[in-house]
Every structure is written in C-alpha cells, then in structure tokens.
Amino acid sequence: MNMSAAEDTTAAKKALEGFEPVKFQADSALLRELGERLVGQPHIALAELIKNAYDADATLCSIYIDKDQIIVADNGHGMTKTEFLTHWMTIGTRNKQDRGVSRDFGRNVTGSKGVGRLSAQFLAHTLDIVTVSKANRAEQLDAFVDWDDAIDAGKLTEAEAFYKIEPRTMSFPGNKLHGTRVVMSGLKQHWSADDIRDLGRQLWMIQSPIAAYGVLRTEDADPNDFRVELRSSSPMLVDTFERQMKAALENYDAVITGELTRQGDKARAHVKVIFRAGGVYSEEFEVPPLIEAAKWQIRVFRLHGRQFEGVKVADARDYFEKFGGVQVYDAGFRLPYYGVEQDWLSIEFDHSHRRNKSSLLPERLHVRRALNDLPTQGRLFGLVVIDTGKEARTADEEAKESGEFLKIQVTRDRLVANRAYTTLRNAVRWSLDYYASRQRLREEQNLNLQRPEEPSTDKVGRIQSLVMEARRSHPNDETLVELEKEFDGLSETIALEREADDAARSLLGPLASAGMAALAMEHESRKEMRLARQLLRRLRAAGTDAGDGRVAEIADQIEAWIERLESTRRMFAPLLDPDDRDHVEALALGSVLRQVAGNISPLIVGVEVDFEISRDLYLPPATFAEWSSLFQNVLINAANATLDTDRRRIRCVGGRTGRAAWVRIDDNGAGVDHERSAHLFEPFKRELNLSEERRALGLGGMGLGLTIVRMIAEQRRARVSFVDPPPGWSTSFQMSWSSAE
Structure with missing residues (x-):
C-alpha cells in the first residue's frame, strides 16, 4: 500500500469515527525565527549566500558592502523561472542534498538544508534578485521580497515575493x-572588522589560492577555480577580508625561488632558500642549454601547531591536498596536468622508496639523511612559469629540427617529455633537494646533545676505589663502612637499571618499525581516500546523468564506508601531528580520555564508556601522543574483555588521595587473576579469558600493550597496576602519580 492510499484509509476511518480534518499552519514569523536560529550570525548568513554562488558553479563572486546595502553577484549558471519558483521559493528544499554535486563542475555542494535564502532575511529588510540562466541568456528574472511584509502576512503560505521576466540587461x-x-537593502547589522574576519574564515577554503588559478591552457573551465572579491566604502574591511582569505598561504616555513637563464651555449640555474625563522642560502649550478628562461617560487608549509589568522590545521591540510603541489604556468595559463594529483617531480616516489640521499645535488652539498626533510606535495604550493611560445621562437635550428625545446602536447594539458622538459624538472627538483639539505643541516646544528664522557658504572667504580682506600687507612670509621655499603647497593641498582634499559631498547626497534609502517600506511591511505572521494563524485554525477536512483544508493553506502575508514584513521592522528608528538605539557585527564575514546570508537563499537573525572585533574607533563598510546591500549584491552558480556561497559574514574592523583579504568568483562596480574606488564605475556568462539576471531596482540603502558607511565613518573575492582565491575586498571609534581 502506498502512502497516499494509507492516508486515504486513515482519513476515511477517522471520518467514520466523527473526526474532522484540519491542516497544519505555519506562522509567517517562522521566517524570522528560522533565520535567527539556523543562521544566527551575520558572517554566517553572508557566507551562505556566497556558498550558493560556489554551488552554482561560479568562478567569481563579487561582494559589495556599504553602510545600508550588501550586493552579492556571481557568474554561476543562474536560475530559470521554474528553478526560482520550485527551489528558491521553497524553504527547506532538498534539491541540493538530492543532487550532491553541482550541475556543471561536479563540486561537492556546500549547502543542503535549503535555508540559504533565510540568510537574506536575517541580514536586511528587503531583497532584490536579478538572475540569468545559462540555459537562456536572452532573458532575466527580477524578483523582490519585502521581508517585513512577508512576516506580517500572518501565515507562511500567504507571504509573497514579486517577480517578472524581461529581456536581459544585466551582466555579471x-x-x-x-x-x-x-x-x-536596509541592513539589520553593522559590519565590523571582526565580522569580516569571521566571514573570511567561513570562505577561504573554497577559494582558489591565486587569482589566475583556473585559467587553463586547454581553455576548459576549472572546477577548482573560485574567487571571492570584496569591495566596500571602508578600506579597512577590504584589507581585513583579503588578509583572512590569504591566511593559508601566509603560514609558510620557507620560500624556494629559482631562475633558469641561457646565454649562448651556456645555461645556469640560480636557487635561493629563505627560511622564515631566519637564514638565507643560495647556489648556482649549470644545466643543459635547452631552455631560454624559466622561473619558479615554491612555499613550504608548516601544517601543525598554531596557524596564521586562526586557520585550523585540519582545514589547512585539506586545502593543500586540493590545491597544493607545484603547478606549471605557460604564458599565464595553467597546465592542468601539474599539481598535487601528479607526482611529476617524483617527490612521493622518493618518500615511498625511503630515499634519503639526493641523486641531483653535488657531493659537497649532501647532508646525511637530507631527503628525510623533503616536503610532501601536501605541504607545498609552488608555481613554475615558462613560455613555450617564446621557447619555440628562440630555439636554434638544431633544436627546432630535433624538437628539443619546451613545447606543449596537442592535448594542451602538459609539456612534451623531451630533454628540455627533463632539464626543467631536474632544476625544480634540485631546488627542493637543496631546501631539504639546508633544513636538515639547520636541525643538526640546533641539536646539542650533551653525552656523558664516561659511563656511570666507571664513575661509581672510581669512587668505590677511593672509599676502599680510605677504609684501609681508617678501618674502624663507621661512616666509611656505611658509605661502602651504599655504593655496593648503588652498583647493583645501576646494573638492574641497565638491564631494564636494554630490555626496553630491545622493544623499541620493533615498535619503531611498526610505528613507521603505520605512518607510511596512513600516508598512503590518505592519498587513496582522496582518490576514492573523487571517484565517488564521478559515480554520483554518472548516476544523476543516467537518472538511476540505485547508483545514488550505492554511492551513499560507499560514502558511509569511507567515513568509517576515516574514523579508523583518526587513531593515528596523535602520531601525525608534531605538536602532539613533541609538545610536553600537563594535559587535563578528562579531555585526554574522551578524545582517545573517540579516536578508537571504531574498535570499541557497542561498548558504553562513562567518565567520572573532575575538570581540574591533570596528568603528569607528557606529550599527547604518549598518553594517547597508553590509554588506547588500556581501553582496547578493557573492551576486548567484555566481548562475551551482554551489556558491555567501561568506566573511567579519576580522583585524588592525599598528595597522589589517580585514574582507574573499570570494565565488566572476563576479569584477570589479581594474584598474577603483575606479570601481564612483562613483554609477550597475555591473559584474555574469552570463549572459544571469540578466541577464533584472533583477538589480542603480541602481549606488548601493557609493556608499552608501563614504559610510558614510568617515563612520566607514574605507577600502573591492576587493583581490586569495585562492586559490579570485573577488572580495574589504575595509574597513579604525585599531584604535587
């Protein structure tokens, strides 16, 4: 039975029972209520209108802000009369959500709730629209809305907008x-510099990095080309906006510049590396005389820690994964082939092959493991500027005959891979390798490790010898007798500590290898995820073109799978961010535990995790990566222990007892033998009391998890153990430390 038949049956049944139908009504004040609740702030409202331009496949959106008026104009595909009436005039329409991608470029649409037009009501009292559809450029639709009149209409269905169709007079x-x-017109808010800065923070990620980014040599339109320009009667607002929109490009660590010139039968390349923190390095080298002229500038970015103008690290990474890499421009036109998607400089190739020595730099410039500091493409944004027309005109007769000069392929998307192209590629890559060598050199110069001149055992042995000599001279001196006993005990302690250190170091090799493998896998999976999302967009577009709803359903399932995989990747996040790896500070226990539980959520599905921790309880100073590794192991162990439990529960409790602080993680799982629990912290010891069915799943690891937990805890002067669980719980892991420290 379909929905309408069910409704008819319900209506007929209720009519027989004496009920009378009544329709829901919406008060027109809902326009104002929705605008205030769903939009909320002026910069969000204006950003929604600009995002509409992005969704309409515009390449340029122009904003003008005056004291009492805002104008937003774009060169997108516009609206037909039908689209205006059925989409724009319908609040909450799902047309964008159903489509998923933009009409021409296949951009992922930024709006899906159908409330963008409420932004206009939130910002001003009246609205004028002029729109010309790309499908019919001979006529335009003019529309007008007085929001105050619409709200005063009483019922939302009686609120009015006025429109007409006339010959086109407008250009965009x-x-x-x-x-x-x-x-x-009739603005409801005053626009300050802070509002404009917040507007820029909403928009910078969808804007092309440079003004000419989308001018393609192929003469095709570029889906990634989108620019926003702001004009205003207040120069301060314009400066603030432009500064925020360029924020991502200003967070660079170094700038690499290069210039290649030819004079007669000689050609040289000059390279300069300028570090933002200070330091300028330059070199010249000879190249084959196959190129008349070329210039390049490459910025290397620091995509961790605090970013310029409040840009989020994750947003910056996503931005440069889309726009990064080293682009090639031919006489002002971008060649589409080059950029982050194509490894034309073999950067990612060398990373994947773990190369650490440049094959291009001369021996005098080599620095040990220099290519470890070669930036990935996602940390670069660079432009290489050439002119193939000029190269053809200045090539000598021999080069013209052999074709050995810079020239473009017939596809007009890339250069012909001849010797001249190889010369250009090597020169640009030479400059990147030079940067990596100087960066490694700077780091080694800054590293000042003070190693002891002699082992502690030798020093203690010498002191023991002096004490023994003193005892021979004063055999009855009680102080010397006790001092000799103390040094004997100290020698034993040093020997035990050395054994423990040796045991720990024996684990560090496999752990480091596993960590590097995990990072390499994460790096590769990140690229694969980017490719998967591109293919998903193509699949959605193909489904839309074919009008097959089953394709959209399959795309939704694939997208859900990608999201699950992305959530799994979040477990590696603390290892990827240098701030999380290197920055030592006292972190709030509750925040750390909640974030770790969120990161490992794909591995503990179906487990209830509760937190009873006060906000003022802090862990000993350490990196987030250390505490993340420790609590990941403990929580996953606890979750695995509950697999045979109907209601799987974990509780994280923290508190203080005197001068000691502690955290206890309880679970209601299989439990452990408390008399034997201490040995579980030793390497390769496992005790997982599960059913045979669960054991067949291969749960558990190599028995190193709790060993790692103890190593980290002891490094940070904390103690770990299993303790008697409270009533209702099976196992309790506890870590304690001195709160005074």
Whole structure:
C-alpha cells in the first residue's frame, strides 16, 4: 500500500469515527525565527549566500558592502523561472542534498538544508534578485521580497515575493552573460572588522589560492577555480577580508625561488632558500642549454601547531591536498596536468622508496639523511612559469629540427617529455633537494646533545676505589663502612637499571618499525581516500546523468564506508601531528580520555564508556601522543574483555588521595587473576579469558600493550597496576602519580 492510499484509509476511518480534518499552519514569523536560529550570525548568513554562488558553479563572486546595502553577484549558471519558483521559493528544499554535486563542475555542494535564502532575511529588510540562466541568456528574472511584509502576512503560505521576466540587461562578474545578483537593502547589522574576519574564515577554503588559478591552457573551465572579491566604502574591511582569505598561504616555513637563464651555449640555474625563522642560502649550478628562461617560487608549509589568522590545521591540510603541489604556468595559463594529483617531480616516489640521499645535488652539498626533510606535495604550493611560445621562437635550428625545446602536447594539458622538459624538472627538483639539505643541516646544528664522557658504572667504580682506600687507612670509621655499603647497593641498582634499559631498547626497534609502517600506511591511505572521494563524485554525477536512483544508493553506502575508514584513521592522528608528538605539557585527564575514546570508537563499537573525572585533574607533563598510546591500549584491552558480556561497559574514574592523583579504568568483562596480574606488564605475556568462539576471531596482540603502558607511565613518573575492582565491575586498571609534581 502506498502512502497516499494509507492516508486515504486513515482519513476515511477517522471520518467514520466523527473526526474532522484540519491542516497544519505555519506562522509567517517562522521566517524570522528560522533565520535567527539556523543562521544566527551575520558572517554566517553572508557566507551562505556566497556558498550558493560556489554551488552554482561560479568562478567569481563579487561582494559589495556599504553602510545600508550588501550586493552579492556571481557568474554561476543562474536560475530559470521554474528553478526560482520550485527551489528558491521553497524553504527547506532538498534539491541540493538530492543532487550532491553541482550541475556543471561536479563540486561537492556546500549547502543542503535549503535555508540559504533565510540568510537574506536575517541580514536586511528587503531583497532584490536579478538572475540569468545559462540555459537562456536572452532573458532575466527580477524578483523582490519585502521581508517585513512577508512576516506580517500572518501565515507562511500567504507571504509573497514579486517577480517578472524581461529581456536581459544585466551582466555579471567576469563579463559573463549569466549569473545571479542579490541586493539586500536596509541592513539589520553593522559590519565590523571582526565580522569580516569571521566571514573570511567561513570562505577561504573554497577559494582558489591565486587569482589566475583556473585559467587553463586547454581553455576548459576549472572546477577548482573560485574567487571571492570584496569591495566596500571602508578600506579597512577590504584589507581585513583579503588578509583572512590569504591566511593559508601566509603560514609558510620557507620560500624556494629559482631562475633558469641561457646565454649562448651556456645555461645556469640560480636557487635561493629563505627560511622564515631566519637564514638565507643560495647556489648556482649549470644545466643543459635547452631552455631560454624559466622561473619558479615554491612555499613550504608548516601544517601543525598554531596557524596564521586562526586557520585550523585540519582545514589547512585539506586545502593543500586540493590545491597544493607545484603547478606549471605557460604564458599565464595553467597546465592542468601539474599539481598535487601528479607526482611529476617524483617527490612521493622518493618518500615511498625511503630515499634519503639526493641523486641531483653535488657531493659537497649532501647532508646525511637530507631527503628525510623533503616536503610532501601536501605541504607545498609552488608555481613554475615558462613560455613555450617564446621557447619555440628562440630555439636554434638544431633544436627546432630535433624538437628539443619546451613545447606543449596537442592535448594542451602538459609539456612534451623531451630533454628540455627533463632539464626543467631536474632544476625544480634540485631546488627542493637543496631546501631539504639546508633544513636538515639547520636541525643538526640546533641539536646539542650533551653525552656523558664516561659511563656511570666507571664513575661509581672510581669512587668505590677511593672509599676502599680510605677504609684501609681508617678501618674502624663507621661512616666509611656505611658509605661502602651504599655504593655496593648503588652498583647493583645501576646494573638492574641497565638491564631494564636494554630490555626496553630491545622493544623499541620493533615498535619503531611498526610505528613507521603505520605512518607510511596512513600516508598512503590518505592519498587513496582522496582518490576514492573523487571517484565517488564521478559515480554520483554518472548516476544523476543516467537518472538511476540505485547508483545514488550505492554511492551513499560507499560514502558511509569511507567515513568509517576515516574514523579508523583518526587513531593515528596523535602520531601525525608534531605538536602532539613533541609538545610536553600537563594535559587535563578528562579531555585526554574522551578524545582517545573517540579516536578508537571504531574498535570499541557497542561498548558504553562513562567518565567520572573532575575538570581540574591533570596528568603528569607528557606529550599527547604518549598518553594517547597508553590509554588506547588500556581501553582496547578493557573492551576486548567484555566481548562475551551482554551489556558491555567501561568506566573511567579519576580522583585524588592525599598528595597522589589517580585514574582507574573499570570494565565488566572476563576479569584477570589479581594474584598474577603483575606479570601481564612483562613483554609477550597475555591473559584474555574469552570463549572459544571469540578466541577464533584472533583477538589480542603480541602481549606488548601493557609493556608499552608501563614504559610510558614510568617515563612520566607514574605507577600502573591492576587493583581490586569495585562492586559490579570485573577488572580495574589504575595509574597513579604525585599531584604535587
């Protein structure tokens, strides 16, 4: 039975029972209520309108802000009369959500709730729209809404907008004959520099990094090309906006510049590396005389820690995964082939093959393990500028005959892979290798490790010898007798500590290898995820073109799988961020535990995790990566122990007892033998009391988890053990430390 038949049956049944139908009504004040609740702030409201331009496949959106008026104009595909009436005039429409990607470029749409037009109501009292559809550039639709009148109408279904169709008189940004222009008059808010800065923070990620980014040599439109320009009667607002929109590009660590010139039968390349923290290095080297001229500038970015103008690290990484790499421009036109998607400089190839020595630099410039500091493409944004027309004109007759000069392929998306191209590629890569060598040299110069001149056992042995000599001279001196006993005990302690250190070091090799493998896998999976999302967008577009709803359903399932995989990757996040790996500080226990539990959520599905920890309880100073590794092991062990339990529960409790602070992690699982629990912290010891069915799943690891837990805890002067669990719980792991420290 379909829905309408069910409704008819319900209506008929209720009519027989004496019920009368009544329809729901929506008060027109809902326009204002929705605008305030769903939009909330002026910069979000204006950003929603600009994102509409992005979703309409615009390449340029122009904003004008005056004291009492805001104009937003774009050169997107515009709206037909039907689209205006069925989409724009319907609040909460799902057309974007159903489509998923933009009409022409296949961009992932930024809006899905259908409330963008409420932004206009939130910002101003009246609205004028002029829109010209790309499908019919001869006519335009003019519309007008007085929001105050619409709200005063009483019922939402009686609120009015006025429109008409007339011959086109309007042009749009970039001199396009199609697009949309929105004029909001009678502004309801004053726009400050802070509002404009917040607006830029909403928009910078969808904007192309440079103005000419999308001017392609193939003359095709570029889906990634989108720019926002702001004009205002207040120069301060314009400066603030431009600064925020360029924020991501200003967070660089170093700038690499290069220039290749030819004079007669000689050609040289000059390279300079300027480090933002100080230090300038430059070199010249000879190249084959196959190129008349080329220039490049490459910025190396620091995608961790505090970013410029409040940019989020994760956003910056996503931005450079989309726009990064080293681009090639031919006489001002970008060649589409080059960039982050193509490893034309063999950067990722060398990373994957673990190469640490440059094959291009001369021996005098080599620094040990220099290529370990070669930036990945996701940390680069660079431009190589050439002119193939000029190269053809200046090539000598021999080069013209052999074709050995820079020239573009017939596809117009890349250069011909001849000797001239190899010369250009090697020169640019030479400059990157030079940067890596200087960066490694700087780090080694800054590293000042003070190693002891002699082992502690030798020093203690010498002191023992002096004490023994003193005792021979004063055999009855009680102080010397006790001192000799203390040094005997100290020697034994040093020997035991050395044995423990040797045992720990024997574990560090396999652990380091496993960690490097995990990082390499994460790096590769990140690239694969980016490719998977591109293929998913193509699948959605193909489904839309074919009108097959089953394709959209399959795409949704694939997207859900990608999200699950992405959530699994979050477990490696503390290892990937240098701040998490290297920055030592006292972290709030509750925040750390909640974040770790969130990161490992794909591995503890179905487990209830409760927290009873006060906000003022702090862990001993350490890196987030250390505490993350420790608590990941403990929580996963606890979750595995509950696999045969109907209601799987973990509780994290923290508190203080005198001068000691502690955290206890309880679970209601299989439990451990408390008399034998101490040995579980030894390497390769395992005790997982599960059913045979669960054991067949291969749960558990190599028995190193709790060993790692103890190593980290002792490094940070904390103690770990299993303790008697409270009533209702099976196992309790506890870590304690001195809160005074």
